[in-house]
Amino acid sequence: MRRSLLTTVLAGLLSSMPAFAADKPVAGSELVAYAQPVIAFTHATIVDGSGGKAKKDQTLLVEKGRIVALDKASRVKIPDGATIIDARDKTLLPGFVMVHEHMFYPAGGAEYNEMSYSFPRLYLAGGATTMRTAGSMMPYADINVRDAIARGDSIGPDMDVTGPYLNGPGLPIPAVHSLTGVEDAERTVNYWADESVTSYKAYMQITRPELQRVIDVAHHRGSKVTAHLCSVTYREAVDMGIDNLEHGFFVSTDFVKDKQPDTCPKNAAVMESLASVDPASPEVKSLMRDMIDHHVALTSTLTVFETMAAGRPKAPEGALSLMLPEVRQSYEATWRRMQDQRATRISRETYRKLAGMEKQYADAGGLLLAGTDPTGYGGVVPGFSSKREVELLVESGFSFEQAIKIATYNGAKYLGRDKDVGTLAVGKRADIAVIDGDPLRDTGAMEHMPLVFKNGVGYDTQKIFAAMQGTVGLH
Numbered sequence: 001m002r003r004s005l006l007t008t009v010l011a012g013l014l015s016s017m018p019a020f021a022a023d024k025p026v027a028g029s030e031l032v033a034y035a036q037p038v039i040a041f042t043h044a045t046i047v048d049g050s051g052g053k054a055k056k057d058q059t060l061l062v063e064k065g066r067i068v069a070l071d072k073a074s075r076v077k078i079p080d081g082a083t084i085i086d087a088r089d090k091t092l093l094p095g096f097v098m099v100h101e102h103m104f105y106p107a108g109g110a111e112y113n114e115m116s117y118s119f120p121r122l123y124l125a126g127g128a129t130t131m132r133t134a135g136s137m138m139p140y141a142d143i144n145v146r147d148a149i150a151r152g153d154s155i156g157p158d159m160d161v162t163g164p165y166l167n168g169p170g171l172p173i174p175a176v177h178s179l180t181g182v183e184d185a186e187r188t189v190n191y192w193a194d195e196s197v198t199s200y201k202a203y204m205q206i207t208r209p210e211l212q213r214v215i216d217v218a219h220h221r222g223s224k225v226t227a228h229l230c231s232v233t234y235r236e237a238v239d240m241g242i243d244n245l246e247h248g249f250f251v252s253t254d255f256v257k258d259k260q261p262d263t264c265p266k267n268a269a270v271m272e273s274l275a276s277v278d279p280a281s282p283e284v285k286s287l288m289r290d291m292i293d294h295h296v297a298l299t300s301t302l303t304v305f306e307t308m309a310a311g312r313p314k315a316p317e318g319a320l321s322l323m324l325p326e327v328r329q330s331y332e333a334t335w336r337r338m339q340d341q342r343a344t345r346i347s348r349e350t351y352r353k354l355a356g357m358e359k360q361y362a363d364a365g366g367l368l369l370a371g372t373d374p375t376g377y378g379g380v381v382p383g384f385s386s387k388r389e390v391e392l393l394v395e396s397g398f399s400f401e402q403a404i405k406i407a408t409y410n411g412a413k414y415l416g417r418d419k420d421v422g423t424l425a426v427g428k429r430a431d432i433a434v435i436d437g438d439p440l441r442d443t444g445a446m447e448h449m450p451l452v453f454k455n456g457v458g459y460d461t462q463k464i465f466a467a468m469q470g471t472v473g474l475h
């Protein structure tokens with residue numbers, strides 16, 4: 001009864017809205033603001049994701065989900081019947097391609113709840129149109145959500161799904177399997193490859209032989225491997241042929257004195273080594289050189305480390321209102337505790353230094369990617385986190401255009417999707433984040449993102465946020 005009523009309402013909405021794929025209803029159509037076949041954004045400022053300077057007074061023309069023209073406004077002929085969006089005071093960015101996302105959220109202790117319902121919608125509302133998960137607690141849920149989005153039955157970013165965490169014994173999270181050796185590592189990777197997972201994440205307590213087997217088998221299956229390391233150093237993983245390392249240099253154990261092979265040092269020892277490491281030292285430079293020579297991408301996740309340092313802002317009210325009330329309470333209490341330097345995991349100075357090392361890596365020619373990692377104690381909320389990551393990259397010294405490139409083109413390149421997404425260019429899919437105002441002058445303007453287009457369909461982000469109140473932490 002309820003279902004048929006809903007279907008009737010949706011059908012009513014759709015018939016009043018010209019959708020370009022008329023034979024198939026647009027999923028989440030109650031959240032759609034634009035689905036016309038021809039849309040022209042006129043007189044916009046364009047930050048195209050290539051890293052090049054922003055261009056003013058541009059017109060971008062979309063036809064059936066693709067960008068078909070992008071040039072000075074005076075040079076673009078707008079077809080009769082096009083829907084025109086006056087973008088005079090707007091800035092258009094490519095949809096974000098974020099590579100350290102999750103479909104789960106911390107529920108206290110070592111428990112994580114799957115957010116199959118809220119997260120895909122919120123990621124989209126925050127400008128992400130493509131994402132890779134970086135470790136899964138419920139791989140089948142992630143796979144099914146990915147497939148529902150790909151079929152057009154649900155809304156959210158296109159997803160590259162990473163299998164369950166590949167970790168050895170010692171992690172107190174009940175949802176995570178402990179590898180028992182290289183045979184188990186091989187079996188696990190093959191199993192999830194057969195289940196259509198396309199990416200792998202190694203985790204803190206994996207051993208060198210297990211990681212080597214994971215990399216070899218995953219590569220054989222045509223997938224890439226990333227890792228949040230601890231027992232294995234960055235340099236060891238680079239020499240094994242890993243594709244990507246997570247969390248900038250925030251989790252590197254390369255600088256721990258007396259580091260024992262295949263053993264994760266105590267957290268205090270790791271933090272101490274990072275607090276004293278000199279970015280200009282030969283050991284840092286040679287590690288970066290080794291990573292760059294081996295084409296290892298590095299993922300920046302400043303958003304999650306910001307929550308662990310004192311003196312950093314609390315999550316914005318918009319993000320707090322998305323949380324289940326109990327979750328919000330717990331987050332706010334922990335955030336208050338973190339304002340005492342002695343309680344923090346990372347000092348302000350170490351945060352700034354390590355963020356600067358990510359820029360140093362990119363400046364030296366390394367491929368820097370962006371992710372947000374909505375874990376920690378819960379202050380990183382999809383819908384807000386991708387924008388915040390860009391702001392933090394700018395704070396670390398990147399120009400706005402460079403920061404956008406890291407959050408768009410670089411991720412697309414790493415995922416092998418750059419022919420289709422990652423920049424605003426003729427022939428690419430119309431994945432567009434629309435900003436009210438000028439984020440080049442004030443990065444905070446990023447917070448005003450009323451519309452996000454994916455494949456030419458424009459979603460009303462305020463409607464998505466309104467519909468998702470109180471859902472983060474619940475489902």
Ligand SMILES: [Zn+2]
Pocket residue numbers: 100102134135373374375
């Ligand atoms: Zn993570």
